[in-house]
Amino acid sequence: MSPPPQKSKEEVVQEFRIQSIQDAAMRVIARKGMSAATMQEIADEAGVAKGTIYLYFRDRDELVEKTFESAITQLKARIDQAMATDAPIQQKLRDIFAAKLTFFTENREFFRLYIALRHPEGNAQQQRRHKRMCEPQYRASIDRFAQFLESAMERGEIRKMDSQRLALFIIEGTNAIVIDRVMAEAPPPEAADLDFMAELILSGIRAAEP
Amino acid sequence: MSPPPQKSKEEVVQEFRIQSIQDAAMRVIARKGMSAATMQEIADEAGVAKGTIYLYFRDRDELVEKTFESAITQLKARIDQAMATDAPIQQKLRDIFAAKLTFFTENREFFRLYIALRHPEGNAQQQRRHKRMCEPQYRASIDRFAQFLESAMERGEIRKMDSQRLALFIIEGTNAIVIDRVMAEAPPPEAADLDFMAELILSGIRAAEP
Amino acid sequence: MSPPPQKSKEEVVQEFRIQSIQDAAMRVIARKGMSAATMQEIADEAGVAKGTIYLYFRDRDELVEKTFESAITQLKARIDQAMATDAPIQQKLRDIFAAKLTFFTENREFFRLYIALRHPEGNAQQQRRHKRMCEPQYRASIDRFAQFLESAMERGEIRKMDSQRLALFIIEGTNAIVIDRVMAEAPPPEAADLDFMAELILSGIRAAEP
Amino acid sequence: MSPPPQKSKEEVVQEFRIQSIQDAAMRVIARKGMSAATMQEIADEAGVAKGTIYLYFRDRDELVEKTFESAITQLKARIDQAMATDAPIQQKLRDIFAAKLTFFTENREFFRLYIALRHPEGNAQQQRRHKRMCEPQYRASIDRFAQFLESAMERGEIRKMDSQRLALFIIEGTNAIVIDRVMAEAPPPEAADLDFMAELILSGIRAAEP
DNA sequence: CATGAATGAGAATTCATTCAT
DNA sequence: AATGAATGAATTCTCATTCAT
Numbered sequence: 001m002s003p004p005p006q007k008s009k010e011e012v013v014q015e016f017r018i019q020s021i022q023d024a025a026m027r028v029i030a031r032k033g034m035s036a037a038t039m040q041e042i043a044d045e046a047g048v049a050k051g052t053i054y055l056y057f058r059d060r061d062e063l064v065e066k067t068f069e070s071a072i073t074q075l076k077a078r079i080d081q082a083m084a085t086d087a088p089i090q091q092k093l094r095d096i097f098a099a100k101l102t103f104f105t106e107n108r109e110f111f112r113l114y115i116a117l118r119h120p121e122g123n124a125q126q127q128r129r130h131k132r133m134c135e136p137q138y139r140a141s142i143d144r145f146a147q148f149l150e151s152a153m154e155r156g157e158i159r160k161m162d163s164q165r166l167a168l169f170i171i172e173g174t175n176a177i178v179i180d181r182v183m184a185e186a187p188p189p190e191a192a193d194l195d196f197m198a199e200l201i202l203s204g205i206r207a208a209e210p
Numbered sequence: 211m212s213p214p215p216q217k218s219k220e221e222v223v224q225e226f227r228i229q230s231i232q233d234a235a236m237r238v239i240a241r242k243g244m245s246a247a248t249m250q251e252i253a254d255e256a257g258v259a260k261g262t263i264y265l266y267f268r269d270r271d272e273l274v275e276k277t278f279e280s281a282i283t284q285l286k287a288r289i290d291q292a293m294a295t296d297a298p299i300q301q302k303l304r305d306i307f308a309a310k311l312t313f314f315t316e317n318r319e320f321f322r323l324y325i326a327l328r329h330p331e332g333n334a335q336q337q338r339r340h341k342r343m344c345e346p347q348y349r350a351s352i353d354r355f356a357q358f359l360e361s362a363m364e365r366g367e368i369r370k371m372d373s374q375r376l377a378l379f380i381i382e383g384t385n386a387i388v389i390d391r392v393m394a395e396a397p398p399p400e401a402a403d404l405d406f407m408a409e410l411i412l413s414g415i416r417a418a419e420p
Numbered sequence: 421m422s423p424p425p426q427k428s429k430e431e432v433v434q435e436f437r438i439q440s441i442q443d444a445a446m447r448v449i450a451r452k453g454m455s456a457a458t459m460q461e462i463a464d465e466a467g468v469a470k471g472t473i474y475l476y477f478r479d480r481d482e483l484v485e486k487t488f489e490s491a492i493t494q495l496k497a498r499i500d501q502a503m504a505t506d507a508p509i510q511q512k513l514r515d516i517f518a519a520k521l522t523f524f525t526e527n528r529e530f531f532r533l534y535i536a537l538r539h540p541e542g543n544a545q546q547q548r549r550h551k552r553m554c555e556p557q558y559r560a561s562i563d564r565f566a567q568f569l570e571s572a573m574e575r576g577e578i579r580k581m582d583s584q585r586l587a588l589f590i591i592e593g594t595n596a597i598v599i600d601r602v603m604a605e606a607p608p609p610e611a612a613d614l615d616f617m618a619e620l621i622l623s624g625i626r627a628a629e630p
Numbered sequence: 631m632s633p634p635p636q637k638s639k640e641e642v643v644q645e646f647r648i649q650s651i652q653d654a655a656m657r658v659i660a661r662k663g664m665s666a667a668t669m670q671e672i673a674d675e676a677g678v679a680k681g682t683i684y685l686y687f688r689d690r691d692e693l694v695e696k697t698f699e700s701a702i703t704q705l706k707a708r709i710d711q712a713m714a715t716d717a718p719i720q721q722k723l724r725d726i727f728a729a730k731l732t733f734f735t736e737n738r739e740f741f742r743l744y745i746a747l748r749h750p751e752g753n754a755q756q757q758r759r760h761k762r763m764c765e766p767q768y769r770a771s772i773d774r775f776a777q778f779l780e781s782a783m784e785r786g787e788i789r790k791m792d793s794q795r796l797a798l799f800i801i802e803g804t805n806a807i808v809i810d811r812v813m814a815e816a817p818p819p820e821a822a823d824l825d826f827m828a829e830l831i832l833s834g835i836r837a838a839e840p
Numbered sequence: 841c842a843t844g845a846a847t848g849a850g851a852a853t854t855c856a857t858t859c860a861t
Numbered sequence: 862a863a864t865g866a867a868t869g870a871a872t873t874c875t876c877a878t879t880c881a882t
Contacts, residue, residue: 035245158415173383204414205368454664593803624834625788
């Protein structure tokens, strides 16, 4: 037997630190927005000293970046799971939307990170960096969903269309409703919105032929 | 004869100044993002001194706010025009999407303002202010589009659905495609995207019954 | 007969302007203090445009300086008058104190200028300039009062003492009471304070020998 | 044994920092005046960075306020000590004046703070704040001295008079001489001025009856 | 390793002064 | 002569980053 890939105690502690700092960053950014989130507040939220953050992240930019990536990876995992089942298309769409909705509800604050992901701020250097690091993630999530749609097309479940365009449209359209739910005081029942979205996407809005 | 509503020369100059400062602010915010846009850079972009901005706007917040309002008013006017025609629903949708697309293409930078509009940053006070000033604008644009959809439902052009939800979904879905076009190096022909969106919305994605 | 020293109309207008700007400056400085008094507020108070002030005064410093001088000249005139009578010393002291009190009551705001006069602010250059222009005025007023005291000493009305020191002490001591009156909501009757001061100065506070 | 009231090392360092910043502030305000004293210059004088000041004082206003309070507390302590002895009235007055003189000579710059204390500047809000924080201090020092005078009256050492008025007069009159000494290039011997003031207050200026 | 005091570059804002009208 | 819009130097305050303990 080969020795199990054993994490040393130090590594475990290190990963724990990294994770709790990222979690703190996520909460603070969500609360205050990208640029109003200060290192001090993140440190306080994480219960560490400001300097400690710099032991694990080169600078503020890297912290934000890594925090993004980490959060997105979580979301991605859930959606992949929903896409991987054998259910019919309508069910799958519902499941995908539900995964998103659940994720955003559990991480209420995260949709702001998600938004920030698409619309970076700051000087040219920061934007280049952001582009290099984060846009591929977004692009990849579009691509994955586009592939999912394409295989549905191939299976004849949905008609043939430009899958990239379609993915973009659906993702952002559903985002809007998810965000609206998250911010609303009394959103409609979850099931209602899920059905609404799935049905809308599948059937469009045209009045039924008589 | 009633006296013509004559603007004094001073008023004209004043309005011109305000407009050029707002235009500059729009370009800079678009380039750098909400919070990285400095008064100095806006002033430089507008070709005036920093202090001059303060002659026309109380402070940075007011400048950003007024800039938002002004840009949104322009966009609103175009969309209203597209909604007011007598064309059949498919044509109208195309026209509305086209108005948006044209606006964002002409004001490439603006979509970031538009995004920022929905996702304000800053401290609690700024967020409250933003909420008070800008969210109603967004909400109103959703409402207008929802009403437009409702009258189409009443005319039997489209089937009955939750018009608010529908408006939200369509607006953000189309935004995504518009934004994608604006950022893409070589977007598909405009007509293709317009047709795609209108047809998608109307018919959904379900494969035609055999 | 030589032609009377006729002021041209222009000169009259000019003097009027200068005076009303100085009056305005006095009111504003009194209200806001030396350094919080802005040219804009002084201009508004005077009912002229900001630029107009610069037609009559080289810069802010000169305006403040001239305003001081002008006000002090008025005060000086009143005190000189009180010192010039033939009354016995107690009466004269009372009259001098009364002149000060009246002046400060009529120009409530002025005591702050008067204070500022003794305790200039600003950078080295401003302080040098202030020293050159304003301190002599204060010094001269002390000197005049010291001379008044000396002649009283020579007439045997008061005993011989260091007249400079004495003048300083009396002037500032009485100022304190005047200022207190000016700021108090319900000061004691004027006569009471005048008698108090004159008697205190003349007789001291020692208990009478039995 | 009760545990000794032990200051932690951090507290000691902190108090030292606060004190040296206040000392620097005192010197700079004295040199340049209330409003011309900039944070940068105070920082330079204290040998710290601008930002450091903000670690110990919320903002400029608080720094100035606390600096006042601290200096006044020192002065108060010395005067209280002089008032608490059993010496006859003439000696006590001399001691009180001497305490003031020593304090102002050691802290040459402070008399300007002291003056500023009575004559605040700035906008309405600053003036209100100043009134709330600093005027009571001045008022209290007058009151303490007035009480001292009243007990002397009750012991029959000095005749009965309005003690508040008297306190005011003496304090400001002596201030004038102290200030004059501090500014003079070659002031008379300290003892001469102390005798002069004590004797003047006690006996007044009236010529002795033959 | 962790800390948090200290730093100073950089941003918003004010206001004396100029100058074209 | 009078105006007041425009200017930009000067000032306050913030916060990412460093480094001695």
